[in-house]
Amino acid sequence: MSAPVDGRLLAQLIAQGTAEGADMATLRGIAEEAGELGASRALARLGLDDPKAGKDMGELRELLEAWRDAKRSAVKAVAGWVVRMVLALVVVGLAVKLGFWGLGK
Structure with a gap:
């Protein structure tokens, strides 16, 4: 040790x-x-x-940062879609509850 x-x-x-x-x-x-x-x-x-190690480490850092950005963007997109779906369900629920569903017939 x-x-x-x-x-x-x-x-x-x-x-x-x-x-x-x-x-x-x-x-x-x-x-x-x-x-x-x-x-x-x-x-x-x-x-x-080796002499290329510094460049390789720089490229790996850039790749890791790009991965983190992509992951952040994906999470934001999924959250946005979930919020939109919940709001759409609320609007549909309100339409059914208030009787607007039958007006289209």
Whole structure:
């Protein structure tokens, strides 16, 4: 199980290294390189380590936004039709209740 990534462990290790005589700039450089290496490995595991990954992610975001827009539009359209059907049924019910149904004969 991995430790939470909040920086406390890194701060403790840097403090320990400084107390043992290591240069602060060197320790910060090591921490930065370790972070870069970890990020690179994570991206590689996800298949996002090639030069086209940024463009691909942009296209995926656009596609997801288009999907959300389409879904929102579909929900609005269905809601509109439901409201129209309910209103039509109310009008037909009122016409029958008030006797307007027989006037057309």
